[in-house]
Amino acid sequence: MDKLQLLMVLALALFALGLLGVVIRRNLLVMLMCMELMLNAANLSLVTLARQTDTTAGAVLVFLVFVVAAAEIAIAIPIVLLLVRRRHTLDADAYADLKG
Amino acid sequence: MEALLQQFDTLLLYVFAALSLAGAIAMLVLQHPMRVALALVATMIWLGAIYGLVGVHFIAAFQILIYVSAVMVFIVFVIMLLDVRDLSFTQRFSRMLVPGAVAAIVFFLVLARAFWRTVDAPLTTTTAGFGIAEFAADFLQTYWLQFEVTSVLLVAAVVAAIAVVKADQRDHG
Numbered sequence: 001m002d003k004l005q006l007l008m009v010l011a012l013a014l015f016a017l018g019l020l021g022v023v024i025r026r027n028l029l030v031m032l033m034c035m036e037l038m039l040n041a042a043n044l045s046l047v048t049l050a051r052q053t054d055t056t057a058g059a060v061l062v063f064l065v066f067v068v069a070a071a072e073i074a075i076a077i078p079i080v081l082l083l084v085r086r087r088h089t090l091d092a093d094a095y096a097d098l099k100g
Numbered sequence: 101m102e103a104l105l106q107q108f109d110t111l112l113l114y115v116f117a118a119l120s121l122a123g124a125i126a127m128l129v130l131q132h133p134m135r136v137a138l139a140l141v142a143t144m145i146w147l148g149a150i151y152g153l154v155g156v157h158f159i160a161a162f163q164i165l166i167y168v169s170a171v172m173v174f175i176v177f178v179i180m181l182l183d184v185r186d187l188s189f190t191q192r193f194s195r196m197l198v199p200g201a202v203a204a205i206v207f208f209l210v211l212a213r214a215f216w217r218t219v220d221a222p223l224t225t226t227t228a229g230f231g232i233a234e235f236a237a238d239f240l241q242t243y244w245l246q247f248e249v250t251s252v253l254l255v256a257a258v259v260a261a262i263a264v265v266k267a268d269q270r271d272h273g
Contacts, residue, residue, distance in 0.1 A: 071257035
Protein backbone atom coordinates (compact mmCIF):
# COMPACT_ATOMS: atom_id res chain seq x y z
CA MET A 1 0.00 0.00 0.00
CA ASP A 2 1.58 3.29 -1.00
CA LYS A 3 1.12 6.64 0.72
CA LEU A 4 -1.83 7.90 -1.31
CA GLN A 5 -3.81 4.74 -0.70
CA LEU A 6 -2.91 4.71 3.00
CA LEU A 7 -4.01 8.32 3.52
CA MET A 8 -7.20 7.97 1.48
CA VAL A 9 -8.19 4.77 3.30
CA LEU A 10 -7.45 6.56 6.60
CA ALA A 11 -9.67 9.47 5.50
CA LEU A 12 -12.49 7.10 4.53
CA ALA A 13 -12.16 5.20 7.82
CA LEU A 14 -12.23 8.41 9.88
CA PHE A 15 -15.29 9.63 7.97
CA ALA A 16 -17.11 6.31 8.51
CA LEU A 17 -16.20 6.38 12.22
CA GLY A 18 -17.47 9.95 12.56
CA LEU A 19 -20.74 9.02 10.86
CA LEU A 20 -21.02 5.98 13.12
CA GLY A 21 -20.48 8.20 16.15
CA VAL A 22 -23.26 10.59 15.10
CA VAL A 23 -25.63 7.62 14.70
CA ILE A 24 -24.84 5.55 17.78
CA ARG A 25 -23.88 8.00 20.54
CA ARG A 26 -26.59 9.54 22.72
CA ASN A 27 -24.81 12.62 24.04
CA LEU A 28 -25.43 15.78 21.97
CA LEU A 29 -21.92 17.16 22.53
CA VAL A 30 -20.32 13.85 21.53
CA MET A 31 -22.43 13.84 18.35
CA LEU A 32 -21.14 17.35 17.57
CA MET A 33 -17.56 16.24 18.06
CA CYS A 34 -18.12 13.29 15.73
CA MET A 35 -19.27 15.79 13.08
CA GLU A 36 -15.96 17.61 13.56
CA LEU A 37 -14.20 14.28 13.00
CA MET A 38 -16.05 13.91 9.68
CA LEU A 39 -14.90 17.39 8.60
CA ASN A 40 -11.33 16.45 9.54
CA ALA A 41 -11.57 13.30 7.43
CA ALA A 42 -12.75 15.36 4.43
CA ASN A 43 -9.82 17.71 5.02
CA LEU A 44 -7.36 14.82 5.03
CA SER A 45 -8.63 13.58 1.66
CA LEU A 46 -8.45 17.13 0.23
CA VAL A 47 -4.87 17.58 1.41
CA THR A 48 -3.86 14.17 0.07
CA LEU A 49 -5.33 14.80 -3.37
CA ALA A 50 -3.97 18.37 -3.48
CA ARG A 51 -0.52 16.92 -2.79
CA GLN A 52 -1.12 14.22 -5.39
CA THR A 53 -2.05 16.63 -8.19
CA ASP A 54 0.27 19.42 -6.95
CA THR A 55 -2.44 22.07 -7.27
CA THR A 56 -3.42 24.65 -4.67
CA ALA A 57 -7.19 24.22 -5.20
CA GLY A 58 -7.39 21.46 -2.59
CA ALA A 59 -5.52 23.55 -0.02
CA VAL A 60 -7.85 26.51 -0.66
CA LEU A 61 -10.82 24.20 -0.08
CA VAL A 62 -9.25 23.04 3.20
CA PHE A 63 -9.18 26.65 4.41
CA LEU A 64 -12.83 27.10 3.44
CA VAL A 65 -13.65 23.94 5.42
CA PHE A 66 -11.85 25.49 8.43
CA VAL A 67 -14.16 28.49 8.16
CA VAL A 68 -17.24 26.29 7.78
CA ALA A 69 -16.21 24.26 10.84
CA ALA A 70 -15.80 27.41 12.91
CA ALA A 71 -19.19 28.74 11.75
CA GLU A 72 -20.83 25.37 12.42
CA ILE A 73 -19.54 25.28 15.99
CA ALA A 74 -20.49 28.93 16.55
CA ILE A 75 -24.12 28.10 15.69
CA ALA A 76 -24.35 24.55 17.05
CA ILE A 77 -23.08 25.34 20.54
CA PRO A 78 -25.72 28.06 21.30
CA ILE A 79 -28.42 25.68 20.00
CA VAL A 80 -27.17 22.94 22.35
CA LEU A 81 -27.11 25.43 25.24
CA LEU A 82 -30.68 26.46 24.39
CA LEU A 83 -31.90 22.86 24.27
CA VAL A 84 -30.22 21.98 27.55
CA ARG A 85 -31.72 25.00 29.26
CA ARG A 86 -35.22 23.88 28.20
CA ARG A 87 -35.07 20.15 28.93
CA HIS A 88 -32.09 19.85 31.31
CA THR A 89 -30.65 16.89 29.45
CA LEU A 90 -27.98 16.17 26.84
CA ASP A 91 -29.65 12.91 25.80
CA ALA A 92 -30.60 12.97 22.10
CA ASP A 93 -33.60 10.71 22.81
CA ALA A 94 -35.24 13.52 24.79
CA TYR A 95 -35.46 15.60 21.62
CA ALA A 96 -37.37 13.08 19.47
CA ASP A 97 -40.37 15.42 18.97
CA LEU A 98 -39.58 15.97 15.29
CA LYS A 99 -39.90 12.25 14.55
CA GLY A 100 -43.69 12.57 14.32
CA MET B 101 21.13 7.71 3.70
CA GLU B 102 18.46 9.27 1.47
CA ALA B 103 16.65 5.95 1.11
CA LEU B 104 16.84 5.39 4.86
CA LEU B 105 15.22 8.79 5.53
CA GLN B 106 12.50 7.97 2.99
CA GLN B 107 11.80 4.71 4.81
CA PHE B 108 11.72 6.51 8.15
CA ASP B 109 9.16 8.95 6.69
CA THR B 110 6.95 6.09 5.56
CA LEU B 111 7.25 4.45 8.98
CA LEU B 112 6.25 7.71 10.69
CA LEU B 113 3.28 8.04 8.33
CA TYR B 114 2.05 4.58 9.33
CA VAL B 115 2.53 5.40 13.04
CA PHE B 116 0.62 8.71 12.77
CA ALA B 117 -2.15 7.07 10.73
CA ALA B 118 -2.52 4.30 13.34
CA LEU B 119 -2.56 6.83 16.20
CA SER B 120 -5.22 9.03 14.58
CA LEU B 121 -7.36 5.96 13.85
CA ALA B 122 -6.95 4.87 17.49
CA GLY B 123 -8.05 8.35 18.62
CA ALA B 124 -11.17 8.15 16.43
CA ILE B 125 -12.06 4.71 17.82
CA ALA B 126 -11.51 6.00 21.37
CA MET B 127 -14.01 8.78 20.60
CA LEU B 128 -16.71 6.19 20.03
CA VAL B 129 -15.88 4.06 23.06
CA LEU B 130 -15.12 6.56 25.84
CA GLN B 131 -17.98 7.57 28.09
CA HIS B 132 -17.42 11.08 29.41
CA PRO B 133 -17.64 13.93 26.83
CA MET B 134 -14.41 15.45 28.18
CA ARG B 135 -12.50 12.26 27.38
CA VAL B 136 -14.10 12.18 23.93
CA ALA B 137 -12.95 15.78 23.42
CA LEU B 138 -9.40 14.89 24.43
CA ALA B 139 -9.44 11.90 22.06
CA LEU B 140 -10.59 14.23 19.27
CA VAL B 141 -7.80 16.69 20.12
CA ALA B 142 -5.30 13.84 19.90
CA THR B 143 -6.72 12.75 16.52
CA MET B 144 -6.48 16.32 15.19
CA ILE B 145 -2.88 16.68 16.37
CA TRP B 146 -1.88 13.41 14.67
CA LEU B 147 -3.63 14.55 11.49
CA GLY B 148 -1.63 17.77 11.72
CA ALA B 149 1.52 15.66 11.99
CA ILE B 150 0.46 13.79 8.83
CA TYR B 151 -0.05 17.11 7.01
CA GLY B 152 3.44 18.18 8.02
CA LEU B 153 4.85 14.86 6.86
CA VAL B 154 3.33 15.06 3.37
CA GLY B 155 4.76 18.56 2.97
CA VAL B 156 1.89 21.03 3.49
CA HIS B 157 3.29 22.67 6.60
CA PHE B 158 1.04 25.72 6.62
CA ILE B 159 -2.08 23.54 6.72
CA ALA B 160 -0.53 21.60 9.60
CA ALA B 161 0.00 24.88 11.46
CA PHE B 162 -3.57 26.04 10.82
CA GLN B 163 -4.93 22.62 11.79
CA ILE B 164 -3.38 23.11 15.24
CA LEU B 165 -4.21 26.84 15.46
CA ILE B 166 -7.84 26.72 14.32
CA TYR B 167 -9.06 23.24 15.17
CA VAL B 168 -7.18 22.35 18.32
CA SER B 169 -6.81 25.85 19.77
CA ALA B 170 -10.05 27.56 18.75
CA VAL B 171 -12.76 25.00 18.04
CA MET B 172 -11.80 22.36 20.60
CA VAL B 173 -11.11 24.84 23.40
CA PHE B 174 -14.61 26.21 22.77
CA ILE B 175 -16.10 22.70 22.99
CA VAL B 176 -14.14 21.90 26.16
CA PHE B 177 -15.46 25.11 27.76
CA VAL B 178 -19.02 24.12 26.92
CA ILE B 179 -18.50 20.60 28.30
CA MET B 180 -17.30 22.12 31.58
CA LEU B 181 -20.21 24.59 31.53
CA LEU B 182 -22.86 21.91 30.97
CA ASP B 183 -22.17 19.42 33.70
CA VAL B 184 -25.51 17.68 33.18
CA ARG B 185 -25.67 14.15 34.55
CA ASP B 186 -28.28 12.22 32.62
CA LEU B 187 -28.89 8.92 30.90
CA SER B 188 -26.39 9.69 28.15
CA PHE B 189 -23.58 9.52 30.72
CA THR B 190 -24.32 6.01 31.95
CA GLN B 191 -25.65 4.55 28.70
CA ARG B 192 -23.39 5.78 25.97
CA PHE B 193 -24.93 4.01 22.94
CA SER B 194 -28.41 4.42 21.49
CA ARG B 195 -30.39 1.45 20.23
CA MET B 196 -29.01 2.10 16.71
CA LEU B 197 -25.67 0.54 17.72
CA VAL B 198 -25.82 -2.64 15.64
CA PRO B 199 -27.54 -1.26 12.49
CA GLY B 200 -25.33 1.82 12.67
CA ALA B 201 -22.16 -0.25 12.86
CA VAL B 202 -23.24 -2.45 9.94
CA ALA B 203 -24.14 0.64 7.88
CA ALA B 204 -20.79 2.31 8.67
CA ILE B 205 -18.84 -0.79 7.59
CA VAL B 206 -20.84 -1.07 4.35
CA PHE B 207 -20.37 2.69 3.75
CA PHE B 208 -16.60 2.39 4.25
CA LEU B 209 -16.34 -0.61 1.91
CA VAL B 210 -18.38 1.09 -0.84
CA LEU B 211 -16.24 4.26 -0.66
CA ALA B 212 -12.98 2.26 -0.57
CA ARG B 213 -14.06 0.22 -3.61
CA ALA B 214 -15.02 3.35 -5.53
CA PHE B 215 -11.66 4.92 -4.64
CA TRP B 216 -9.72 1.83 -5.67
CA ARG B 217 -11.42 1.75 -9.07
CA THR B 218 -10.76 5.40 -9.91
CA VAL B 219 -7.32 6.28 -8.48
CA ASP B 220 -4.22 4.20 -9.00
CA ALA B 221 -1.35 6.70 -9.35
CA PRO B 222 1.04 6.72 -6.37
CA LEU B 223 1.41 9.82 -4.20
CA THR B 224 4.11 12.07 -5.65
CA THR B 225 6.38 13.04 -2.79
CA THR B 226 9.48 13.58 -4.92
CA THR B 227 8.34 17.05 -6.03
CA ALA B 228 8.72 19.92 -3.62
CA GLY B 229 5.00 20.69 -3.78
CA PHE B 230 3.62 24.15 -3.17
CA GLY B 231 4.60 26.46 -0.36
CA ILE B 232 2.62 29.17 1.36
CA ALA B 233 3.75 31.81 -1.20
CA GLU B 234 2.14 30.01 -4.15
CA PHE B 235 -0.87 29.14 -2.03
CA ALA B 236 -1.39 32.73 -0.86
CA ALA B 237 -1.06 34.13 -4.39
CA ASP B 238 -3.59 31.61 -5.73
CA PHE B 239 -5.88 32.11 -2.78
CA LEU B 240 -6.18 35.87 -3.21
CA GLN B 241 -5.97 36.04 -7.01
CA THR B 242 -7.91 33.08 -8.37
CA TYR B 243 -10.15 32.32 -5.40
CA TRP B 244 -10.76 35.84 -4.05
CA LEU B 245 -14.54 35.57 -4.52
CA GLN B 246 -14.75 32.41 -2.39
CA PHE B 247 -12.58 34.12 0.21
CA GLU B 248 -14.97 37.07 0.36
CA VAL B 249 -18.02 34.80 0.52
CA THR B 250 -16.60 33.10 3.62
CA SER B 251 -16.66 36.46 5.40
CA VAL B 252 -20.39 36.70 4.60
CA LEU B 253 -20.79 33.17 5.99
CA LEU B 254 -18.99 34.12 9.22
CA VAL B 255 -21.15 37.23 9.68
CA ALA B 256 -24.28 35.14 9.07
CA ALA B 257 -23.07 32.61 11.67
CA VAL B 258 -22.47 35.29 14.29
CA VAL B 259 -25.87 36.89 13.62
CA ALA B 260 -27.52 33.46 13.87
CA ALA B 261 -25.78 32.74 17.19
CA ILE B 262 -26.99 36.06 18.60
CA ALA B 263 -30.51 35.38 17.27
CA VAL B 264 -30.58 32.00 19.05
CA VAL B 265 -29.56 33.59 22.34
CA LYS B 266 -32.14 36.38 21.90
CA ALA B 267 -34.90 33.85 21.18
CA ASP B 268 -34.02 32.06 24.41
CA GLN B 269 -34.12 35.30 26.44
CA ARG B 270 -37.52 36.23 24.95
CA ASP B 271 -39.02 32.83 25.82
CA HIS B 272 -37.81 32.96 29.38
CA GLY B 273 -39.08 36.50 29.89
